[in-house]
Amino acid sequence: MLVAGDICLDRWCRYDPGESEPSRETGIPRVGIVRTEVTPGAGGTVANNLTALGAGRVAVLGAIGQDGFGFELQQALAARNIDCGLLVASTEIQTFTYSKLINTNSGREDKPRIDFINNRPLPGVVEDQLIVNLHSAFQDFDVIVVSDQSETEHGGVVSTAFREIIAGIAERYPDKIVLADSRTRIERFRNVMAKANHQEANMACKKLFGRIDFPRLRKTIGGAPLIVTRGAQGSLLFDDGRRRTIPAVRPARIVDDCGAGDSFTAGLVLALKASGDLDAAAAFASVVASLTIEKPGTGAATAREVVTRSCEVGNGAA
Numbered sequence: 001m002l003v004a005g006d007i008c009l010d011r012w013c014r015y016d017p018g019e020s021e022p023s024r025e026t027g028i029p030r031v032g033i034v035r036t037e038v039t040p041g042a043g044g045t046v047a048n049n050l051t052a053l054g055a056g057r058v059a060v061l062g063a064i065g066q067d068g069f070g071f072e073l074q075q076a077l078a079a080r081n082i083d084c085g086l087l088v089a090s091t092e093i094q095t096f097t098y099s100k101l102i103n104t105n106s107g108r109e110d111k112p113r114i115d116f117i118n119n120r121p122l123p124g125v126v127e128d129q130l131i132v133n134l135h136s137a138f139q140d141f142d143v144i145v146v147s148d149q150s151e152t153e154h155g156g157v158v159s160t161a162f163r164e165i166i167a168g169i170a171e172r173y174p175d176k177i178v179l180a181d182s183r184t185r186i187e188r189f190r191n192v193m194a195k196a197n198h199q200e201a202n203m204a205c206k207k208l209f210g211r212i213d214f215p216r217l218r219k220t221i222g223g224a225p226l227i228v229t230r231g232a233q234g235s236l237l238f239d240d241g242r243r244r245t246i247p248a249v250r251p252a253r254i255v256d257d258c259g260a261g262d263s264f265t266a267g268l269v270l271a272l273k274a275s276g277d278l279d280a281a282a283a284f285a286s287v288v289a290s291l292t293i294e295k296p297g298t299g300a301a302t303a304r305e306v307v308t309r310s311c312e313v314g315n316g317a318a
Contacts, residue, residue: 001055001269003047004134004158005147007062007087014104015111031101031111033221037297038072040080041098043147045298046181047082049266049288052300053146061133061142062157063126069095069116086133093125096150106296107278108210118155127159134162138169141277142178143256143269146192147262148182150170158182159250168192168225177273184212191222195268197261198230212239225278229264231257246282249290249313264289267306287313 019032040048043060050058061081064070066089074096077084094116101111122130134217139146146166150156170178170191180189186196194217196204205212208220218226218238225239234248267288273282287309291301 001048001050001058001142001143001145002061002086002138002141002187002213003050003145003147004061005043005145005162006096006149007047007060007064007073007077007147007157009044009069010039010298011072011097011099012037012039012102013099014102015268016104016249033101035264038076038211039298040043040073040076040082041094041298042149042262043145044073044082046145046147046263046266047077048080048298049263049300050086050270051080052302053266053288054303055270055308057083057141059086061129061130061135063088063093065089065094065123066091068096069097073097086087088129088133090123090126091154092120092233095124096156097267109264115137117150117152119152121154122157122159129159130157131161134165136174139173142282143177143273144169144263145180145191145269145273146180146182148156148180148185151184151249152240158200160188163189167222172220179265179269181261182297187217187220189221191224193224193227194218194221194308195227195229195265198228198309201226201228215241215243227268227282228269229261235264235286237278237282239278244279246279247287247288249309251290251293253294255294256296256299257293260289260293263292265303267301285300285312 013033016034020029022029042311047058047060062206072082097116099114100109102109126308142296148158179193182229232248235246264285267285268281271284287306288301291305293298
């Protein structure tokens with residue numbers, strides 16, 4: 001399993017409101033961070049879920065800065081047995097990082113998130129090396145997940161050139177599962193299986209056609225299956241002119257829905273490779289997502305948990 005694209009760092013920064021006395025220099029109240037946890041984010045969340053579910057080799061391909069956050073990200077990936085040898089590190093960019101400020105009294109994220117982003121095109125030498133790494137490694141993998149999570153027009157790993165190479169791989173190697181998951185640009189992909197939540201898919205349709213038309217969106221991307229997730233309403237599958245709905249699995253409790261879409265993606269591609277059955281894979285993915293919603297942060301579901309939950313709800317995903 002290869003996850004290529006925006007491999008980010010999530011930093012869960014817990015602050016004590018009692019430590020907010022104003023700075024002596026500026027008079028501005030400080031946010032006193034007392035504890036920080038780090039986990040792989042964006043495409044890293046997909047990779048983390050794949051390893052937790054028992055996938056064999058899981059690797060990530062992306063760009064990071066030669067900075068402290070890049071070091072933390074590599075350590076977090078290595079701790080989860082995720083191969084980060086295809087990452088490209090550069091002093092010319094910073095590591096894409098989400099810093100989430102969580103109140104120790106309430107346990108809630110109640111302050112604006114601090115994101116470290118890149119909003120200029122990647123340096124040519126970085127993009128060139130990413131493409132070299134992709135060309136040299138893709139044949140070693142059964143599944144390629146493209147994680148296009150950057151919300152800026154420039155600065156993300158998945159550039160026009162990167163998408164063209166992915167489209168070529170998907171076209172020339174139909175036995176590989178190539179899936180794209182994009183926050184704001186799913187309509188720009190070609191030849192790949194596409195997964196988007198309903199807001200992302202609606203936005204893509206309106207940009208292209210001025211109205212919602214998921215079957216037409218699928219044809220525009222190239223005719224491979226389109227999966228549209230809708231939270232508690234389940235997911236829609238479009239494949240060979242057919243539309244069907246896969247029910248959502250109700251979580252026992254909702255703790256944090258952050259990363260649910262990434263866990264769905266991981267469950268989908270893993271089960272699809274194992275079974276060859278898209279409907280069964282989507283049902284499996286729904287179970288995975290329901291379990292991660294019950295965990296704080298971007299928690300990952302294990303294979304044993306999926307089997308247990310599937311038996312509880314009578315889901316054929318097991």
